[in-house]
Amino acid sequence: MSPRSIEHLHVRSDQRLMPASDQLMPELFPDWFIDWASSVTLLELLIYALAIAAGLKWGRQWWAAVVAGAKGIVAFAATLASIRGLTAFIARTDATLADQTKTMAAQTDKIAGIFHETHNNDGSSIKDSGERTELAVDRLERGMLAIFKRLDAAGIRATDDEDQIRQELEDTHPKEKP
Numbered sequence: 001m002s003p004r005s006i007e008h009l010h011v012r013s014d015q016r017l018m019p020a021s022d023q024l025m026p027e028l029f030p031d032w033f034i035d036w037a038s039s040v041t042l043l044e045l046l047i048y049a050l051a052i053a054a055g056l057k058w059g060r061q062w063w064a065a066v067v068a069g070a071k072g073i074v075a076f077a078a079t080l081a082s083i084r085g086l087t088a089f090i091a092r093t094d095a096t097l098a099d100q101t102k103t104m105a106a107q108t109d110k111i112a113g114i115f116h117e118t119h120n121n122d123g124s125s126i127k128d129s130g131e132r133t134e135l136a137v138d139r140l141e142r143g144m145l146a147i148f149k150r151l152d153a154a155g156i157r158a159t160d161d162e163d164q165i166r167q168e169l170e171d172t173h174p175k176e177k178p
Contacts, residue, residue, distance in 0.1 A: 029037070040048075117126045144165070 119125060120127055120131075
């Protein structure tokens with residue numbers, strides 16, 4: 001330091017070297033800053049500078065870690081809230097499954113009954129009955145055709161009788177109600 005710059009410095013009793021108070025331009029700085037700056041040591045300034053440099057260098061990483069930690073805490077809280085309602089959910093699910101099991105058993109019984117009625121068995125099913133009815137109708141049709149052929153061979157005109165027979169067959173079917 002030049003001798004001229006040393007004149008503006010004064011030495012305090014605790015050996016701290018700082019500019020004199022009148023050299024700090026008090027019009028630019030508040031009083032609390034001037035008091036702090038006049039009391040700080042060079043080592044403290046170095047520590048502050050290192051802290052600021054570290055904050056600038058690793059601040060984003062630290063902030064990302066803080067944000068990630070906060071997100072983890074929020075996720076953990078949401079998990080705890082979900083677990084709190086888990087017991088009630090399990091009870092509702094068990095009740096629903098029990099109802100579905102009863103419904104499935106009833107439907108299985110109904111399906112077995114329908115299967116019994118629609119598949120050939122010992123002759124009592126709807127399918128067996130339908131097949132018997134088809135065979136009987138087929139025999140009736142063949143018999144009627146044979147009768148008409150005999151009448152035609154004998155020279156008897158059966159057209160009027162055929163219409164009457166068809167009308168009588170139609171009358172045997174139940175009428176649909178409007």
